[in-house]
Amino acid sequence: xxxxxxxIMVASEIGFSLVELAKQTRQASRQLAVLSNHDRxxxxxxxxxxxxxxxxxxxxxxxxxxxxAKEEGISQALYARLHLGETKLQAAIAGVRDVAKLPDxxxxxxxHRELDQGLILQRVTCPLGVLGIIFEARxxxxxxxxxxxxxxxxxxxLKGGKEALRSCQALVKVIHQALASTxxxxxxxxxLTTREEINQLLALDEYVDLIIPRGSNSxxxxxxxxTRIPVLGHADGICHLYIDGDADLEKAINITVDAKTxxxxxxxxxxxxxxxxxxxxxxLPQIALALTAQGVELRGDEQTCQIIPATPATETDxxxxxxxxxxxxxxxxxxxxxxAHINTYGSKHTDAIVTENSQTAETFQNQVDAAGVYHNCSxxxxxxxxxxxxxxxxxxxxxxxxxxxxxxxxLVTYKYKVTGNGHIAATYSGNNAKPFTxxxx
Amino acid sequence: xxxxxxxIMVASEIGFSLVELAKQTRQASRQLAVLSNHDRxxxxxxxxxxxxxxxxxxxxxxxxxxxxAKEEGISQALYARLHLGETKLQAAIAGVRDVAKLPDxxxxxxxHRELDQGLILQRVTCPLGVLGIIFEARxxxxxxxxxxxxxxxxxxxLKGGKEALRSCQALVKVIHQALASTxxxxxxxxxLTTREEINQLLALDEYVDLIIPRGSNSxxxxxxxxTRIPVLGHADGICHLYIDGDADLEKAINITVDAKTxxxxxxxxxxxxxxxxxxxxxxLPQIALALTAQGVELRGDEQTCQIIPATPATETDxxxxxxxxxxxxxxxxxxxxxxAHINTYGSKHTDAIVTENSQTAETFQNQVDAAGVYHNCSxxxxxxxxxxxxxxxxxxxxxxxxxxxxxxxxLVTYKYKVTGNGHIAATYSGNNAKPFTxxxx
Numbered sequence: 001x002x003x004x005x006x007x008i009m010v011a012s013e014i015g016f017s018l019v020e021l022a023k024q025t026r027q028a029s030r031q032l033a034v035l036s037n038h039d040r041x042x043x044x045x046x047x048x049x050x051x052x053x054x055x056x057x058x059x060x061x062x063x064x065x066x067x068x069a070k071e072e073g074i075s076q077a078l079y080a081r082l083h084l085g086e087t088k089l090q091a092a093i094a095g096v097r098d099v100a101k102l103p104d105x106x107x108x109x110x111x112h113r114e115l116d117q118g119l120i121l122q123r124v125t126c127p128l129g130v131l132g133i134i135f136e137a138r139x140x141x142x143x144x145x146x147x148x149x150x151x152x153x154x155x156x157x158l159k160g161g162k163e164a165l166r167s168c169q170a171l172v173k174v175i176h177q178a179l180a181s182t183x184x185x186x187x188x189x190x191x192l193t194t195r196e197e198i199n200q201l202l203a204l205d206e207y208v209d210l211i212i213p214r215g216s217n218s219x220x221x222x223x224x225x226x227t228r229i230p231v232l233g234h235a236d237g238i239c240h241l242y243i244d245g246d247a248d249l250e251k252a253i254n255i256t257v258d259a260k261t262x263x264x265x266x267x268x269x270x271x272x273x274x275x276x277x278x279x280x281x282x283x284l285p286q287i288a289l290a291l292t293a294q295g296v297e298l299r300g301d302e303q304t305c306q307i308i309p310a311t312p313a314t315e316t317d318x319x320x321x322x323x324x325x326x327x328x329x330x331x332x333x334x335x336x337x338x339x340a341h342i343n344t345y346g347s348k349h350t351d352a353i354v355t356e357n358s359q360t361a362e363t364f365q366n367q368v369d370a371a372g373v374y375h376n377c378s379x380x381x382x383x384x385x386x387x388x389x390x391x392x393x394x395x396x397x398x399x400x401x402x403x404x405x406x407x408x409x410x411l412v413t414y415k416y417k418v419t420g421n422g423h424i425a426a427t428y429s430g431n432n433a434k435p436f437t438x439x440x441x
Numbered sequence: 442x443x444x445x446x447x448x449i450m451v452a453s454e455i456g457f458s459l460v461e462l463a464k465q466t467r468q469a470s471r472q473l474a475v476l477s478n479h480d481r482x483x484x485x486x487x488x489x490x491x492x493x494x495x496x497x498x499x500x501x502x503x504x505x506x507x508x509x510a511k512e513e514g515i516s517q518a519l520y521a522r523l524h525l526g527e528t529k530l531q532a533a534i535a536g537v538r539d540v541a542k543l544p545d546x547x548x549x550x551x552x553h554r555e556l557d558q559g560l561i562l563q564r565v566t567c568p569l570g571v572l573g574i575i576f577e578a579r580x581x582x583x584x585x586x587x588x589x590x591x592x593x594x595x596x597x598x599l600k601g602g603k604e605a606l607r608s609c610q611a612l613v614k615v616i617h618q619a620l621a622s623t624x625x626x627x628x629x630x631x632x633l634t635t636r637e638e639i640n641q642l643l644a645l646d647e648y649v650d651l652i653i654p655r656g657s658n659s660x661x662x663x664x665x666x667x668t669r670i671p672v673l674g675h676a677d678g679i680c681h682l683y684i685d686g687d688a689d690l691e692k693a694i695n696i697t698v699d700a701k702t703x704x705x706x707x708x709x710x711x712x713x714x715x716x717x718x719x720x721x722x723x724x725l726p727q728i729a730l731a732l733t734a735q736g737v738e739l740r741g742d743e744q745t746c747q748i749i750p751a752t753p754a755t756e757t758d759x760x761x762x763x764x765x766x767x768x769x770x771x772x773x774x775x776x777x778x779x780x781a782h783i784n785t786y787g788s789k790h791t792d793a794i795v796t797e798n799s800q801t802a803e804t805f806q807n808q809v810d811a812a813g814v815y816h817n818c819s820x821x822x823x824x825x826x827x828x829x830x831x832x833x834x835x836x837x838x839x840x841x842x843x844x845x846x847x848x849x850x851x852l853v854t855y856k857y858k859v860t861g862n863g864h865i866a867a868t869y870s871g872n873n874a875k876p877f878t879x880x881x882x
Contacts, residue, residue: 034807121828128840209840230841251863258865365858366475377861387562388879399569399650400671404857416845417806420818422692424699438829
C-alpha cells in the first residue's frame with residue numbers, strides 16, 4: 001500500500017541517498033586526483049578488457065532495451081542511436097584505449113616563475129572534481145564519458161536517457177568490477193537511474209563542479225536555467241554561411257551543400273544562407289538546384305522569392321535551428337549587413353564566409369562574434385576530433401573559455417602553488433619594500 | 442506631484458534607457474574590438490593626459506563627495522578609501538600608462554595547426570565584449586578598471602559606490618572628453634548612477650558578458666545568485682594556515698603573524714590556524730604571545746584552550762571570515778585531518794602549510810582544493826601584482842578557470858578561425874575518408 005506517508009519517506013530516502021552518493025564520488029575523486037597518469041591509464045585498460053570480456057551480457061542488456069523501445073514506438077533515428085551491437089561496442093572499447101594514449105591533462109605546468117629569490121610560483125593543471133553528465137539514450141556515450149572523466153582525474157555522476165537504462169546499468173556494473181582491481185575507487189563512477197534524480201543532481205552545487213548536458217536544445221536550456229553549477233554545452237546551433245560578392249561560386253555551392261546536407265541534425269550544420277546581392281541572381285538558381293536535388297526545403301526573404309521558388313521566410317525562421325533539411329535564405333546588401341544579421345540571430349557556434357577577398361574574410365572573422373569563424377570551408381569542421389583534440393566532451397557556445405569544441409581541457413582547472421622559505425608579505429610592503437624579481441623559469 | 446502613473450512612467454524610462462545604453466556600449470565595443478594595440482594604447486595615453494589636466498575639477502568633485510559622506514557619518518576606513526587627493530590620483534594616472542605598456546592580450550595565437558593541406562586552424566584571443574563592474578566607493582578604482590577594459594578591447598558599464606557619485610561622474614566626463622579625440626568611441630565607457638540600475642544591469646545577459654562585483658561578501662553573493670551572466674569574483678576568503686609537526690617554528694611564527702596581521706581586512710589574510718598536536722604545546726604559547734602583542738583576539742578549540750588562554754571557538758568560527766584581528770585555532774592529529782578541515786570549511790581561496798618535510802608539503806599542495814596552495818610562505822602573496830600579472834581585475838574562487846588572481850587574461854576569450862580553400866566535411870567522412878594531418882605549425 002502506498003500511503004502518503006510512505007511516499008514521503010521514499011522520496012526523502014532518494015534525496016538522502018543521492019547526497020550520500022555524491023559525497024562518496026567527491027571522496028573517491030579526491031583519491032583519483034592524486035593518482036599518476038600510469039595508474040589512471042591502467043584503470044582505463046582494465047575497463048577496456050572487462051568490457052571486451054563482458055560483451056555478451058552488455059549486448060543482451062542492450063537488446064532488451066531495444067525490444068522495449070520498439071514496443072513503445074521509438075523513432076527510427078532514436079533506435080539507431082540506442083542500438084549498440086558488436087561493431088559499435090568494439091569501436092567504443094578501442095576509444096577507451098585511445099583516451100589512455102592521450103597526453104596527461106593533469107600536472108601541466110602553465111606558469112613557472114620566480115617571484116623573489118627562493119619564492120617560486122607555479123600554475124599547474126588539476127582535475128575539476130566531480131562531473132555531472134546527462135546524456136541521450138546512446139550506450140557508447142557512457143563508455144566515452146567515463147574514460148574521459150578517469151583520464152582527467154574526475155569523478156563522474158552519469159544519467160543516460162531512460163530508453164538505455166539496462167544498457168547503462170550493465171556497462172556500469174562491468175566498469176565497477178574492472179575498477180575494483182585498480183587504484184581507482186569504483187565509487188568514482190556513479191549511475192543515476194531516474195528522471196527525478198536530474199533535478200536533485202542540479203541542486204548538488206556543493207559536490208558537483210561541472211554539468212555537461214547533452215540532448216535536445218530545450219533540455220540543455222532547462223539545465224542552464226536550473227542550476228548554480230557551471231554548465232558546459234550549447235542550447236542552440238544556429239550557424240550561418242555568407243556567400244560574398246567576391247565568392248568563387250563553385251566553392252560556394254560545394255560548401256553550402258556540405259554544410260547543410262552532410263549531417264543536417266548536427267549542431268554545426270547551417271540554418272541560414274546569406275547571399276550578397278551582387279551575385280544573388282547568378283548564384284541562387286544554381287544553389288537552389290543543388291539543394292533541392294538533396295531534398296532541401298528552401299525558405300527565402302522577399303528578394304530571394306523573386307529569383308527562385310521558395311517558401312516566404314518569416315522573422316521566426318532567422319532564429320530557428322531546423323536540425324533538418326530546411327534552409328532559410330536572405331539576400332544582403334553588404335558584408336556589414338551580413339555580420340549584423342549573424343551577430344543578431346546567431347548562437348555564437350560557427351559561422352562561415354565564402355570569398356576570394358582575404359580582406360573581406362579577415363573583417364568577417366574579426367567582427368563575427370562566434371566560437372568558430374570560418375573562411376572558405378564548411379561549418380561542419382567544428383568538432384573536437386576534427387580540430388585534433390583527440391576526444392571531445394562537447395561544444396560550448398558560452399563567451400568565456402572553454403569555448404567551441406572542448407577536449408579534455410574543459411575537464412581540468414589549475415592551482416597556483418607557491419613555495420617559499422619563510423617568506424612574508426611585509427618584506428615587500430611599505431617604505432622599504434623589497435622589489436619582486438618576476439623572472440620566468 | 443508624484444502620482445502612481447508618473448512613477449511607473451519614470452521607472453519604465455529608466456529601464457528603457459539602460460537597455461539603450463547597453464546596446465550603445467555593445468556597438469562601441471564591437472568597434473573597439475578590432476582596433477590595434479596602438480590605437481587602444483593611444484586612447485589610454487589620452488585619458489592619462491586628460492586626467493592630469495582636469496586634476497583640479499576631479500579633486501573638487503571628490504571633496505564634495507567627502508564633505509557629504511562626513512555629514513552622513515561615514516566610518517574612518519571608508520572615508521580613507523573615498524578620499525582621493527592628488528597623490529592617489531597621480532598614482533592612478535601612472536597606472537593607466539602602466540596598463541598601456543602591458544603586452545597586448547588580444548590576438549594572441551594559442552593554437553596554429555594544419556588540419557589538412559590548405560585547411561588551417563588558429564585559436565586567437567579576442568575581447569569578451571561588454572563588462573559590468575560594480576565597485577566600492579573608491580574613485581581611483583574607476584580609473585584602473587576603465588584602463589583594463591580598454592586595453593583588453595572591452596566596453597564597460599561601471600557602477601561605483603554611491604558615496605563616490607560626484608567623483609565618478611567627474612572622472613567619466615573627463616574620460617569621455619579624452620576618448621572623443623581618439624578612435625575609441627566614448628560610449629565604450631558608461632556610468633550608472635543609481636542603486637536600482639544594479640538589478641537592471643544583472644538582467645542584461647543579452648548585452649553584458651561578464652559581471653565583476655567588488656565589495657562586501659554579502660553583496661557579491663547577492664550578485665552571484667541574481668544573474669545569468671558569468672560572475673568573476675569571490676564571496677568569501679576563508680584562508681587557513683597549517684603548522685605541521687615538522688615545521689620550523691621560527692618560520693611558523695613569522696608567517697602566522699604576517700598572514701593574520703599584515704592587512705587583516707584583505708581576503709587573503711588567514712582566519713583559522715591549524716596546528717599539529719605534536720608541536721602544539723611548544724608552539725601555542727609562543728604564537729599566542731606574538732599574536733596578542735599585535736592585538737589579535739584568539740578563539741580556540743577545547744585542546745587549544747587547555748594550553749593557552751583563548752575564547753572557546755564554536756562551530757560558526759570555522760566558517761567565518763573575520764576580516765579583523767581575530768583568529769580561530771584548532772589542534773589536529775594529522776595532515777589528513779588538517780586537509781579535511783580545510784576542504785570542508787575553506788572557501789578555495791588560499792591555504793598554506795609550514796613544514797620542513799617536502800613530501801608532506803607536496804601532499805598538502807596536491808590534496809587541498811583551493812586556487813592557491815602555499816608552502817612556507819604567507820597567504821598574503823595571493824595577489825595579481827605579486828604574481829607578476831601587472832594588473833589585477835579580481836580574485837576568483839570558482840573551480841573553473843580563470844581561478845585565483847586574474848589579470849587581463851580574465852577579460853579575454855578566444856575564437857577558432859579556420860581557413861580553407863573550398864574544404865568540405867564529406868571528404869573526411871565515410872568509407873574513403875581522407876585522414877586529417879593535424880600538424881602543429
